[in-house]
Amino acid sequence: MPFRRARSLLLMALLALAGAGPLVPRAARAQANPAPPRESVFDIVYLGLAQRPVAPASALGQPATDDGLAGARVALADDNTTGRFIGQGFALDAAIAPDEGGVLAALRDRLGKGARAFVTDLPPALLLKAADLPEARGATLIDATTSDDMLRAEGCRANVLHVLPSRAMRADALMQYLVVKNWRRVMLLAGSTPEDRAAAEAFRRAAKKFQIRIVADKTWTFNPAEQRADTGHFEVNTEVANITQGVDYDILIAADEEDNFADQLGYRATLARPVAGAAGLMPVAWSPVYDETGATQLQNRFFRSAHRVMTERDYGAWMAVRAFGEAVIRTSSTDPAIIGAYLRGPKFELAAFKGERLSFRPWDGQLRQPVLLVDPVSLVSISPQPGFLHQFFETDTLGVDQPESACHMH
Amino acid sequence: MPYALTRGAAALVVVLLASVPARADHLYLSNEKDNTITVVDATSLAIVKTVAVGARPRGLLLSKDHKSLYICTSDADHIEELDLATLTVTRTLQSGPDPETFALSPDGKTLYVSNEDDNEVSVVDIAAGRIVDEIPTGVEPEGMAVSPDGKTIVNTSETTSMAHFIDAASHKMVASVLVGSRPRYAEFNKDGSLVWVSSEVGGTVSIIDTSQHKVVHTVNFAIPGVPSETIQAVGIALSEDGKWGFVALGPANRIAVVDAHSFAVEKYLLVGQRVWHMDFSFDGKTLYSANGVSNDMSVIDVAAMKVTKSVPVGHLPWGVVYGP
Numbered sequence: 059m060p061f062r063r064a065r066s067l068l069l070m071a072l073l074a075l076a077g078a079g080p081l082v083p084r085a086a087r088a089q090a091n092p093a094p095p096r097e098s099v100f101d102i103v104y105l106g107l108a109q110r111p112v113a114p115a116s117a118l119g120q121p122a123t124d125d126g127l128a129g130a131r132v133a134l135a136d137d138n139t140t141g142r143f144i145g146q147g148f149a150l151d152a153a154i155a156p157d158e159g160g161v162l163a164a165l166r167d168r169l170g171k172g173a174r175a176f177v178t179d180l181p182p183a184l185l186l187k188a189a190d191l192p193e194a195r196g197a198t199l200i201d202a203t204t205s206d207d208m209l210r211a212e213g214c215r216a217n218v219l220h221v222l223p224s225r226a227m228r229a230d231a232l233m234q235y236l237v238v239k240n241w242r243r244v245m246l247l248a249g250s251t252p253e254d255r256a257a258a259e260a261f262r263r264a265a266k267k268f269q270i271r272i273v274a275d276k277t278w279t280f281n282p283a284e285q286r287a288d289t290g291h292f293e294v295n296t297e298v299a300n301i302t303q304g305v306d307y308d309i310l311i312a313a314d315e316e317d318n319f320a321d322q323l324g325y326r327a328t329l330a331r332p333v334a335g336a337a338g339l340m341p342v343a344w345s346p347v348y349d350e351t352g353a354t355q356l357q358n359r360f361f362r363s364a365h366r367v368m369t370e371r372d373y374g375a376w377m378a379v380r381a382f383g384e385a386v387i388r389t390s391s392t393d394p395a396i397i398g399a400y401l402r403g404p405k406f407e408l409a410a411f412k413g414e415r416l417s418f419r420p421w422d423g424q425l426r427q428p429v430l431l432v433d434p435v436s437l438v439s440i441s442p443q444p445g446f447l448h449q450f451f452e453t454d455t456l457g458v459d460q461p462e463s464a465c466h467m468h
Numbered sequence: 469m470p471y472a473l474t475r476g477a478a479a480l481v482v483v484l485l486a487s488v489p490a491r492a493d494h495l496y497l498s499n500e501k502d503n504t505i506t507v508v509d510a511t512s513l514a515i516v517k518t519v520a521v522g523a524r525p526r527g528l529l530l531s532k533d534h535k536s537l538y539i540c541t542s543d544a545d546h547i548e549e550l551d552l553a554t555l556t557v558t559r560t561l562q563s564g565p566d567p568e569t570f571a572l573s574p575d576g577k578t579l580y581v582s583n584e585d586d587n588e589v590s591v592v593d594i595a596a597g598r599i600v601d602e603i604p605t606g607v608e609p610e611g612m613a614v615s616p617d618g619k620t621i622v623n624t625s626e627t628t629s630m631a632h633f634i635d636a637a638s639h640k641m642v643a644s645v646l647v648g649s650r651p652r653y654a655e656f657n658k659d660g661s662l663v664w665v666s667s668e669v670g671g672t673v674s675i676i677d678t679s680q681h682k683v684v685h686t687v688n689f690a691i692p693g694v695p696s697e698t699i700q701a702v703g704i705a706l707s708e709d710g711k712w713g714f715v716a717l718g719p720a721n722r723i724a725v726v727d728a729h730s731f732a733v734e735k736y737l738l739v740g741q742r743v744w745h746m747d748f749s750f751d752g753k754t755l756y757s758a759n760g761v762s763n764d765m766s767v768i769d770v771a772a773m774k775v776t777k778s779v780p781v782g783h784l785p786w787g788v789v790y791g792p
Contacts, residue, residue, distance in 0.1 A: 143606065
């Protein structure tokens with residue numbers, strides 16, 4: 059992902075250089091300024107499936123090996139800074155396994171040792187297997203990395219919460235912006251993986267909801283492996299020109315969850331039209347370009363800790379660990395039942411640099427939140443757009459509202 | 469007297485006022501986007517001068533002798549001192565990284581500065597212009613206040629969501645009080661028995677008893693037709709007579725008028741967009757607010773509780789101070 063302004067880049071580089079220096083004296087001074095003795099430590103387990111390395115379409119954007127976990131570590135430090143004033147410690151146990159069996163074994167092991175707070179970095183099917191373990195009944199699993207609508211609908215679970223926006227929320231965020239711009243004719247181009255199809259379906263549903271017309275709905279089938287070959291750009295250019303020929307539209311939306319082709323659409327289509335969705339104007343929860351409502355502080359803190367920019371997965375894990383921290387600190391309890399109920403209740407509020415308090419929707423366990431619309435170098439807008447109103451929370455104009463929810467938790 | 473930001477002893481200011489030459493008072497607004505201070509004549513409300521200062525000016529304080537204005541120039545990582553007679557920046561003081569808000573000790577000799585990016589409060593000796601101590605605090609320190617007797621410093625930390633009470637002599641933390649999410653601003657009442665702390669994301673004001681270090685009341689706000697998540701408490705100004713608290717509600721574009729005894733919300737005053745901070749005129753009859761998004765200053769008649777004027781200033785006005 060490209061960086062922010064050059065100035066920020068320089069600042070971050072300087073911070074990184076300065077990062078190691080002041081830590082020692084500060085820690086020494088913290089001891090001189092004694093904190094209450096720790097009475098208890100609250101254990102949070104980061105349960106992850108090791109990432110398959112994916113070759114990105116561009117030489118930029120190589121995923122980091124600690125993508126996600128690095129955000130959890132920053133949140134742990136935040137929780138502990140607060141906790142030290144009230145004698146409450148927090149510990150993070152990273153349980154990352156290479157396969158499904160390993161993940162479930164790690165979960166059973168931690169549950170057996172008494173852990174009940176889990177931050178999960180798992181694909182949807184595995185998350186369901188984890189949540190459905192009989193031993194996991196009294197635990198809380200905060201899903202830090204998926205956007206899957208099924209997990210918030212018929213696949214919802216009473217012991218699972220979701221912090222990243224669902225595909226439905228992202229699609230609604232984008233469509234609201236198209237309404238404001240009066241760009242009402244969309245060409246939809248979807249990849250062929252199941253995730254791409256789910257994303258495309260979310261865009262179709264959102265288009266209908268906001269009366270945006272999908273004037274062409276096509277599937278991208280070109281082999282992505284050829285793009286980085288010498289002269290591969292000729293073939294990509296021809297392919298994009300072909301697939302966009304003969305259609306007039308205002309904006310091209312790509313449903314491409316693995317970044318196979320979306321980044322290759324801009325400037326190559328037949329008509330001079332912008333791209334959105336998986337490239338161009340993207341609906342996201344976090345981006346290194348975002349620095350409003352205090353986000354600069356988190357971006358800087360993360361950079362000092364991880365020596366790289368903060369991704370959406372890092373942000374999801376940060377929110378999940380902060381949510382547990384907030385629940386423990388506010389309830390003065392480490393009882394899993396009290397923590398679980400507080401997280402889902404009306405008093406819970408997460409300050410996550412979005413300019414308003416975030417809370418979980420009780421009907422499907424989804425964190426309600428504004429969705430950023432960014433391009434690779436700047437924040438373009440934030441949805442909900444002004445004028446999209448809701449009886450209770452304007453952020454509930456994004457995604458599946460209670461009356462339409464297919465989630466029936468037991 | 470700039471109640472909201474200087475917290476000086478009233479009696480001293482009366483003495484000092486007598487020594488101020490007979491000239492019109494002025495308002496000083498920090499424009500965080502323009503990197504300027506707008507100087508407005510308090511009588512005519514005309515802009516007298518726009519002074520270029522360091523990057524991203526935010527917190528403002530009047531010096532105890534009323535001769536200078538201290539400016540947190542956040543992105544310049546220092547404090548600038550503006551001489552009010554010549555309206556020029558005469559020197560810079562150390563502040564630690566990213567100074568946003570600060571408080572002045574009642575003797576006028578020390579500034580306590582929150583370093584948002586560094587989880588510290590810097591203690592700055594004004595005469596020497598340098599940091600004499602750094603106090604570790606919570607995550608993202610923000611609001612700063614000093615008790616009227618100068619013995620207690622209060623710092624709020626945004627991600628930790630606490631008000632930290634620090635002993636001004638030893639610089640040791642005495643107590644930490646959990647408040648609503650993202651506490652932004654702290655203000656002692658005149659006798660120092662209570663501290664008002666605003667929570668931006670929580671949308672509340674916590675009233676903390678300073679002897680027990682306990683929240684004794686939480687002020688909630690509700691405005692018909694305004695979504696609750698846009699009600700975000702930021703700046704606080706307490707009237708000298710101890711009757712009223714004015715709370716700026718950020719993107720709700722209103723200032724809440726709170727009865728300082730019952731803590732009931734009496735009224736909401738519609739001001740400019742994204743109202744940040746406020747200050748009273750020396751006589752306490754007029755309140756001024758810096759409105760960040762509409763780039764203006766609202767003028768409020770305190771007795772009538774009415775907004776009487778709005779004055780265009782620079783871009784993203786953040787702080788406002790009434791001074792000579």
